[in-house]
Amino acid sequence: MMQQYFNIKEKHKDCIVLFRLGDFFEIFFEDAITASRELEIVLTGRECGMREKAPMCGVPAHAVQNYISKLTEKGYKVAICDQVENASDAKGLVKRDIIRIITPGTVLEGNILQAEKNNYIASVVFYKNEYGLNFCDISTGSWQLTTFEKNATPKKVIDELAKFIPVECLISENLKGSSIEIFLKNSCNCLIDYISSYVLDTTYSRNILEDHFNILDLNGIGITTNISILSAGALLNYLKETQKDNLVHLNKIQIYNTEDYMLLDSDTRKNLEICETLRSQKSKGSLLWVLNNTHTAMGARYLRKCVEQPLININAINDRLNTTQELVENLFLHGDLIDYIKQVYDIERLISKIAFGSCNGKELLSLKSSIEHLPQIQNLLKNTSSTILSSMYSNWDNLEDIFNLIENSISEDCPISVTEGGLIKEGYNEEVDHYKSIKANGTSWLRDIENDEKGKTGIKNLKIKYNKVFGYFLEVTHSYSKLVPDYFIRKQTLSNCERFITPKLKEIEEEILSADEKLIQLEYDLFTQIKDTIKSNLERISSISNNIAQLDMFCSFATIALKNNYVKPIINNASNIEINNGRHPVVEKMMNFNNFIPNSTMLDEDINQISLITGPNMAGKSTYMRQVALIVLMAQIGSFVPADSANIGIVDRIFTRIGASDDLSAGKSTFMVEMTEVANILNSATKNSLLILDEIGRGTSTLDGLSIATSIIEYIAETLGAKTLFATHYHELTTLKERYNNIQNYCVDVKEHGEDIIFLHKIKQGKVDHSYGIQVAKLAGVPIHVLKRAKQIMLNISTTTNEININNTPVDVPDIDLNFPVIEQLKKININSINPLEAMQILDNLQKLIVI
Missing domain, CATH: 1.10.1420.10 (MutS, DNA mismatch repair protein; Chain A, domain 3)
Incomplete structure (x- = not known):
């Protein structure tokens, strides 16, 4: 038996092999150590002809699916080795073989399958500078294929993978160690399988595809290029090898072109939180959650x-x-x-x-x-x-035919198991009804025989009983032994009674005992026929x-x-984006639709191509820009949008660069990540794209950052022509409007109360010349000593040396200079327009600003 195990394990080294022994699936050696740890089950040992016992653990066959689900959810492949012949028919060792290999991408049940999300297995093949990508969910029968032209960048492949987030992916060996494999492992937490070289043969792949779809020419299903044949063939070959099935429900491949859809790269999907949030990776708080x-x-x-x-x-x-x-x-x-x-x-x-x-x-x-x-x-x-x-x-x-078939055949109170009987409804099959009649009437028949024999023999306490050795028998006490007739056949003598059988009783026994077994088998056979009929109608x-x-x-x-309260957007081909009182769909829902401040937007290819937005942090710039992108996206999926009205020009791509993040595992600093994303945007966007750029250049020195930001805006304005929302703290950029008539300045309205500020979250035309950074720091709870020191440094920069003094010694400037902001605030106060309570509040605020 262990030799049988070794032969099977040798062929499936990358799997945890579950080996059927009686009512259990046993796991041996390294597999047992792994399974014991991951499943938290007891590790034991088994004699196997070696010096030491083989590590072993096991799970009950009736509950095996729960354990398989736990293993696949953790990223393991599980090979189920079951008996493939009836033990009673076996000559010697019962034949066993792998009946199915279950992997993260091929599960049909269990926790890994989320009801509201597809479970994709993918294939990525790189061949002669072309990429072929397949995405299949065998739990739903969905199969999609696309290819990328010669010299397509790995980034383009990664962006497409980000759309599907496969849990398992087959890749050609020439992609080992590539950025594509790194993305699959790190961002998708994906199980990687390498495609065998013999599969990546056009003749082999063509044959397996033509055989599966039962066609003579793949052109008929849209698979026309070598790269599509190889990538689809590799996926199908793997599925057939692991599932040991004809996969009849995979009856169609949807060939799609990525250019037929709006391009959303992996960064944009994350930044806009389309299907899950950046922080928690949960659906709640995403656009999908709202819709x-x-x-x-x-x-x-x-x-x-x-x-x-x-x-x-x-x-x-x-x-x-x-x-x-x-x-x-x-x-x-x-x-x-x-x-x-x-x-x-x-x-x-x-x-x-x-x-x-x-x-x-x-x-x-x-x-x-x-x-x-x-x-x-x-x-x-x-x-x-x-x-x-x-x-x-x-x-x-x-x-209707499928409904009638199930309605007429399957019992409403059938059990979950298909091997216990009780599946088939009365009236569907005469033989089933006959066996059910025997089961139902068997007790009555035995009672009739018992009463008949009592009457004929005069044995008043005669009883019909049953045990596993003799089956049904007639039991007579010794006191009535003289009345036992000749046709009673003695089977057993006990101390107080004797047991007999009769030909008629044995005949009834045969019918009763075989009826149950025959009924279960017949019902299973009929159930299989019903499933096969339905299977032929799966399309x-x-x-x-x-x-x-x-x-x-x-x-x-x-x-x-x-x-x-969403409205139907008007879709145009003129590239204008006009949104009247637009709202952020997620933020307003989080706020229970109360107090959200709407904002309007106008973007076009003329004077409103670039909106340059200035204003303090926390004022709502990022929310506003994201809401414009999300409204456009909602319109182009066919949804109404959160606005009073919207006229949306078709956008081919949305690109975003928002927030600060690094990629230390890839050796990239925050600024390097920022510049990489910007490079992708500038190299990939078209004049029909929508760009959302937030704080470009903030990851380096002020002079470098300002220079880069200026150059980027100039490139967009002069060359790229994409509709752009550009938020910045570099107030110097607002002067670009004087040189470019396709740039408009906008700012976030802020109300000042002394050194305190109130964010109005309203976008208006114009610009601001300072960022209220110290006020925002105050709102955040930064210690007052730090705030005072910041004021000193800021004033020193603006009035004296134009250089930041980072020494521990305070800047030596006159008190009148340090308190200059207080004096300026006092000058602005209109004493005749405030009430006593407001005056007290203003005095309290000014007192806090005085530097002693």
Whole structure:
């Protein structure tokens, strides 16, 4: 048996092998040590013909899935080695083999699968200076493929990987140690598998793809280039090797071009907190969190996919917006659709279980329950006017045959297990009904035999009993032994009684005892046939599940629009972005929609190409810029937007450079990271892009930073032509408006009370000439001594040497100079316009500013 184990383990060195022994799956040697630690189960030993016992641990077969889920969630690959022949039929050692390899990217159940998020396994192949990328979620049957032209940068590949965040990825060996592999490991926490060289052969990959899709030419499914053949073939080969299945539900590859969608690079996705927050990596606080009011897991995943891939085709965007509008305006349609949609289960993942043969009766009943509502949903779509909804109605499939099959066959109270019987409903199969009748009537038949024999023999205390040795038998006490007839066959004599059988009793026994076993096997066979019938219709079921997912997303858009007072944006091809009283969708929700200050925006290719925004920290510059980007993004996914009105020109890409961060593991300082991101933006943006740039140049000296920031703005204004929001503390930059007519100065309105400030969070035209840094530091709670010292240094810079004195000795300047700000504040006070309470407050503030 151990030799059998070693032979199997040798072929699967990168897996933890679970080896079936009776009612347990046992784990040996290094695998056992790892599993014992990760699963927190007892490590024991087993004699195996070696000097020392083999380390061993085990888990019950009936609960093995829970343990597998824990291992895959931690990034391990698990090979399940089970018996592949009946033990009673085996000659010698029972045959065992790997029936499935479960990896983080190939799980069908367990904690690693999040209901509202796809679980992608990816492949990245680099071949002849081209990249091929595949993303597959086998739990839903989704498979997408794209390629990048020759000489595409690794950054472009990384940006696409950031969209999907795969949990497992196959990469060609020539990408070992590359920035792509580093990103997958560090940013995606991804399990990496290297593609074998024999797989990266166009003939091999072509054959495996043509065989899987049962076609003669891959051109028919859009796979036309060598790089697409190799990358798709590598993924399919791996899935077939690990799943040991024909993967019938992977029946379509969606070929997409990244240029068909708005480009959001990995930095922008993080900075805008599109699907998760920067700080906690949680959905709450992200744009997706605001937009997600879906009622099914399918709808949530579809919404996430659309948020990750905003459209750039104006007709497709307007089709979505018109669909949302119809649901906003037709409250009855909107409400009734939600009532039915919320009763639909996760059909996508149900059909994947059916495809793998791992579903049970309860899950088929869930599918039936979901299908039951399809006719009502189609009826609601009957008189709709939007392109998407009316097209759905015309192509709707109620799956009546699937519903009827499950309705007629599967028992409503069937057990979870498929090997215990109780699956098939009465009336579906005559043989099943016959065996069920035997089971139900067996007790009655035995009672009739007992009463009949009592009457014929006169043995009043005759009893029919049962044990595992003799089966059913007639028991007679010794006091009635003289009345035992000749046709009773003696089987056993005990101290106070004797036991007999009769031919008739044995005949009934055979029927009763074999009926249960035969019924269980027959029900399992019929259940398998039912699953196979449904499996042959997976493409139809998948199509309708996609419709439900879309409907759920559009209902969510309508709900959010109504709840949050969003408006339908107008989409234009003129590149103008006009937003009237726009609001940040996340911040206003966090504030419970109270007290959020809206701001308007005007960007175009003419005099409003660049908005240069000055103002103090904490005043709202970053919030304002992010809200403009998020409103544009929302509009291009088909959602209404938080504004009084919005006219959005199609944006092909959004780029952001916000905040300070380093990448020490890659040897990059904060400023190096900043400049790398800026370089990517300037090299990748087009005139149709939207740039969000915050505090460029702050990571180095003032002179260097100001020079860099000036040059960047000049390049955008003179050469790039992209619509840009540029926030800065370099007030000197505001003079650029005098040289460029496509730059407008804006600032954040601030109200001053002495040395205190109140942020009004309102963007207005104009500029500020100081940053209120010391006032902000005061609001943050910086000690008063530090604040006073800062005032001294600042005044010394502005009035004397223009150099910062960093010595411990205070700057030696006259007291009148140190208190100059107090005098200036006193000069500004209009005594006739303030009341006594305000006067006392002002005096208190001024007193705190006096430097003694």
